[in-house]
Amino acid sequence: MTNRFRFSLGPLLLIAVLLSTGPILAHHAFLSEYDPDQITILKGAVTRFEWANPHCHVFVDVKEGGSVKTWDFEMGGPGILVQNGWEKTTLHSGDVVSVRAALSRNGSKKASAREITLPNGMRLGAASPVDGGPQ
Numbered sequence: 001m002t003n004r005f006r007f008s009l010g011p012l013l014l015i016a017v018l019l020s021t022g023p024i025l026a027h028h029a030f031l032s033e034y035d036p037d038q039i040t041i042l043k044g045a046v047t048r049f050e051w052a053n054p055h056c057h058v059f060v061d062v063k064e065g066g067s068v069k070t071w072d073f074e075m076g077g078p079g080i081l082v083q084n085g086w087e088k089t090t091l092h093s094g095d096v097v098s099v100r101a102a103l104s105r106n107g108s109k110k111a112s113a114r115e116i117t118l119p120n121g122m123r124l125g126a127a128s129p130v131d132g133g134p135q
Contacts, residue, residue, distance in 0.1 A: 030112065032105075033104060033105060033106075034102040034112040035103055035104075038102060038103040039100060039102055039114070041101075042060065042062045042098070042101065042111075043062065043096065043099075044060040044062035044096065045060065045093075045094055045095065045096050046091050046092065046093055046095045047059045047061050047070060047093060049090075049091040055074050055077055056078060056086075057075065058075065058099070059073075060073060060097060060099060069109050071099075071109045071111065073101055073110075073112070073116075073126070074111070074113065075112075075113050075126040075128075076126060076127025081127055084125040085125075086124055090118070090124070091116075091118075095119050096119055097118060098117040099111070099113050099117075099126075100115045100116075101114055102114065112126075112128050113126035113128060114128040
């Protein structure tokens with residue numbers, strides 16, 4: 001009975017290990033996606049705030065010329081953001097914020113947020129890898 005249990009546990013452990021590596025393998029390196037030498041500050045209205053692992057995202061409508069473009073600002077994960085003073089309810093749709101961020105290398109409307117200034121003037125770090133946040 002013990003041998004049969006040991007043999008059936010082996011494949012289950014293998015499957016568990018393989019399934020748990022998915023998020024790690026899918027993760028990207030900061031420098032391959034963002035340029036730490038191309039920092040900008042953009043101001044606009046929050047349209048959505050996603051509080052999720054491995055990265056939180058804040059989507060902001062920014063006026064550019066005569067049109068409005070939605071930017072996706074990537075941040076650190078919830079755990080590190082909480083250490084920087086964030087809460088799941090810190091941002092709301094319609095909040096006007098300023099975001100200091102490293103631009104995407106591919107020219108898309110995506111950037112790695114470094115610091116976000118809230119409507120009340122408070123500045124919160126966004127846990128960017130360039131500022132010591134997780135890679």
